[in-house]
Amino acid sequence: MEELERLREKIDQIDEQIVELLNRRAQLAQQIGEIKKRLGLEIHAPERERQIFEKIIQINTQRYKETFPTKALLHIFREIISACLSLEKPIKVAYLGPKATFTHQAASEYFGLSAQYIPAPSIRDVFQEVETDRADYGVVPVENTTEGVVNYTLDMFLESDLRIVGEIVIPIRLHLLSTCTDISQIKKVFSHRQALAQCRMWLEKNMPWVDLIETESTARACEIALEEEASSAIASEVAAYTYHLHVLAENIQDNPNNYTRFLVIGKRSMKKTGKDKTSLIFAVKDEPGALYRALESFYLYNVNLTKIESRPSKKKAWDYVFFVDLEGHTEDEHVREAIELLKSRTQMVKLLGSYPRALIQES
Numbered sequence: 001m002e003e004l005e006r007l008r009e010k011i012d013q014i015d016e017q018i019v020e021l022l023n024r025r026a027q028l029a030q031q032i033g034e035i036k037k038r039l040g041l042e043i044h045a046p047e048r049e050r051q052i053f054e055k056i057i058q059i060n061t062q063r064y065k066e067t068f069p070t071k072a073l074l075h076i077f078r079e080i081i082s083a084c085l086s087l088e089k090p091i092k093v094a095y096l097g098p099k100a101t102f103t104h105q106a107a108s109e110y111f112g113l114s115a116q117y118i119p120a121p122s123i124r125d126v127f128q129e130v131e132t133d134r135a136d137y138g139v140v141p142v143e144n145t146t147e148g149v150v151n152y153t154l155d156m157f158l159e160s161d162l163r164i165v166g167e168i169v170i171p172i173r174l175h176l177l178s179t180c181t182d183i184s185q186i187k188k189v190f191s192h193r194q195a196l197a198q199c200r201m202w203l204e205k206n207m208p209w210v211d212l213i214e215t216e217s218t219a220r221a222c223e224i225a226l227e228e229e230a231s232s233a234i235a236s237e238v239a240a241y242t243y244h245l246h247v248l249a250e251n252i253q254d255n256p257n258n259y260t261r262f263l264v265i266g267k268r269s270m271k272k273t274g275k276d277k278t279s280l281i282f283a284v285k286d287e288p289g290a291l292y293r294a295l296e297s298f299y300l301y302n303v304n305l306t307k308i309e310s311r312p313s314k315k316k317a318w319d320y321v322f323f324v325d326l327e328g329h330t331e332d333e334h335v336r337e338a339i340e341l342l343k344s345r346t347q348m349v350k351l352l353g354s355y356p357r358a359l360i361q362e363s
């Protein structure tokens with residue numbers, strides 16, 4: 001017992017030190033904020049945040065061999081930086097709502113809980129919130145490992161001048177939620193089209209009798225599941241506690257490696273971090289070899305493409321544009337030269353932005 005008391009006393013001392021250090025850190029951030037305001041610099045500095053994250057991962061793994069789990073440490077630092085930033089300037093973030101969607105989860109993992117969140121009813125509305133300066137940033141889904149791209153988001157970049165300033169990749173874990181206490185009581189399952197598709201095999205095997213009904217979001221499905229008898233929703237764990245629903249079955253997605261990638265959109269340009277990605281759109285003439293010549297620009301300058309997607313241009317029937325993600329930043333010499341060559345070999349190139357690659361791709 002004495003030993004227990006002694007150890008707890010030590011923990012109390014450490015906690016006191018942590019609180020003291022956090023307050024000292026907050027004061028320093030406030031001072032930095034004042035200087036940045038005076039010099040007219042951007043208050044939010046994601047490149048600096050990236051540096052901090054990489055440094056603490058290194059210290060925690062090399063010096064302390066991860067006695068304290070790195071994943072938890074990253075969450076804690078996300079919140080520390082989010083709180084310090086909010087002392088300098090509150091950041092407003094629009095996301096595809098309503099509350100407790102996966103986009104909301106992605107946004108809070110990126111900006112932390114001290115940011116102000118604005119749920120928007122559609123992807124177009126998220127863009128509008130940022131375009132009209134009601135939000136500093138927007139967060140929208142762009143692709144899922146099982147269901148492919150979110151076309152609506154790609155198409156928005158054809159008309160909007162907003163830039164991509166970041167990306168977030170989160171694992172999608174889907175659960176069956178209801179006010180009922182047993183699966184046998186359920187007659188209807190509500191969810192977003194993609195979530196229903198991602199659980200198709202599980203539903204056929206375990207609940208072949210149910211009606212599947214599409215909703216505009218997983219969060220909307222939860223609202224319906226709360227109101228309608230004998231119904232259920234497929235949604236996230238965050239949604240389960242936000243809407244006070246029982247989790248009747250966990251992780252019902254058919255593919256365990258199910259990730260969704262989200263884009264952070266804004267008006268600014270991001271500085272090079274050394275671990276960046278660049279996204280762009282290009283259009284080629286409708287003639288043999290046009291796409292081949294365009295893509296050769298990347299090959300000749302040794303630029304690695306991580307994604308290429310074609311979409312109708314919406315200007316003429318059967319006219320296509322190509323969305324490309326590549327490794328590197330436009331400040332990198334080889335990327336800059338590849339893009340210059342691409343411009344000379346295509347009809348149109350629109351740069352959507354260079355931004356730091358997602359930090360956590362798994363977990």
Ligand SMILES: O=C(O)C(=O)C[C@]1(C(=O)O)C=C[C@@H](O)C=C1
Nearest residue numbers: 029032044045046048081084085
């Ligand atoms: O270094 C800065 O520029 C800060 O404002 C401090 C700080 C931090 O808490 O570490 C806060 C917000 C920025 O986005 C980056 C870092």
